[in-house]
Amino acid sequence: MTEQLPQRPSRPMRSRLLSVTGVAVLVTVVGSVLIWHTQLGDFFAPTADKEPVVSGLNAPGVSGPPPTTLATRTPQSTPTKPKPTPTKSSKPKPTKPKPTKPAPKKTAEYGELSIDGLSPKLRARLKKAIVAARADGVRIQINSGRRSAAKQQRLFDEAVKKYGSAKAASRWVLPPKDSAHVQGKAVDIKPVAAQQWLDKNGWRYGVCRRYDNEPWHFEALTAPGTRCPPREPHSVPHSGAKK
Ligand SMILES: [Zn+2]
Incomplete structure (x- = not known):
């Protein structure tokens, strides 16, 4: 019985070790698959936003990050373009037609x-x-x-x-x-x-x-080259000329 005692723990230890390595391998495989997935997804993504992929690589074998990074990618993927601020349309004031003042004409x-x-x-x-x-x-x-x-x-x-x-x-x-x-x-x-x-x-x-x-x-009282009519003593108004 005493002899078997040291052997006893070895067995479970081995199996435990085996299971641990198995789990480790599984985790690695799953993790790499997940990473591959994210990379593939990124490859097909129209907008190349590498940041989520990098964060996924930083944590290999962890099943958590990939979905979340994928979720957070969408808002980041929209590049914030500097919106061209619409310059205030400086509309030329409707020029009023200047009132044509009867200027003192020469x-x-x-x-x-x-x-x-x-x-x-x-x-x-x-x-x-x-x-x-x-x-x-x-x-x-x-x-x-x-x-x-x-x-x-x-x-x-x-x-x-x-x-x-x-x-x-x-x-x-x-x-x-x-x-x-x-x-x-x-x-x-x-x-x-x-x-x-x-x-x-x-x-x-x-x-x-x-x-x-x-x-x-x-x-201009006569035709050129002909005698002028007799002179009048003075001017007389045509209209209302009494006498
Ligand atoms: Zn005159």
Whole structure:
């Protein structure tokens, strides 16, 4: 009995050792299979996220990690791309159509000191006269060409004050509706030498002095090369002219 005693434990020890190694082998095999599985899964996974596999290799033979790592992989696999922050659409403000203010136009005066606003007929004739006068050493200057109705009204109002009545004023300045200046059909020139030259030679170009009392006032009253009509003593308003 005493002899058998030392043998007794050896047997179970051996079997125990065998079973332990068997278990160890089994664990290793199972573990390697699991690792292979994870690697295979990773191989087929569209996104290569190696981190879970590495953690699985760190713990070989442990059945725990692989499923959990597989579970945790999905959220990690989505790479967080830096979202392009939508820049605030700096919309250009709808530009309001600027209210076109009636700016004080210079053209409102029709370039009174030039021949710009004159009628084509008077302008063309005057141009020729200006060239001819220059050849004679005389410089024709425009003192007043076409006037705006507003300017003419202003002049007329001033004349009424000066001469005491509309009738008296009309001998010098006509109201806008009667003025040849507002229509671009009259021109006042300067200096006196130019007025005298044009009074003498204007008929050649169809430009005539019209009034006795206004040596500066000219209009296209005749055909070029023909005599000018007899002068009028002074201007008379066409409308409402009593007498
Ligand atoms: Zn005039």
